[in-house]
Amino acid sequence: xxxxxxxxxxxxxxxxxxxxxxxxxxxxxxxxxxxxxxxxxxxxxxxxxxxxxxxxxxxxxxxxxxxxx
Numbered sequence: 001x002x003x004x005x006x007x008x009x010x011x012x013x014x015x016x017x018x019x020x021x022x023x024x025x026x027x028x029x030x031x032x033x034x035x036x037x038x039x040x041x042x043x044x045x046x047x048x049x050x051x052x053x054x055x056x057x058x059x060x061x062x063x064x065x066x067x068x069x
Contacts, residue, residue, distance in 0.1 A: 007047070010040040 044050040
């Protein structure tokens with residue numbers, strides 16, 4: 001039986017949708033892309049990869065805010 005990782009499937013869909021030219025997209029199409037990206041974020045967030053991304057972004061923001069002082 002073939003199983004598909006939902007996170008991987010959503011990532012592939014996002015990549016293909018973002019490769020299209022910007023002026024060829026309607027507002028509905030852009031809203032649908034945003035919904036897919038949010039769903040991908042919800043799927044990735046509780047995984048070790050998502051936690052690593054969150055940790056990295058937290059350190060990046062902390063470093064930027066420290067350098068601006």
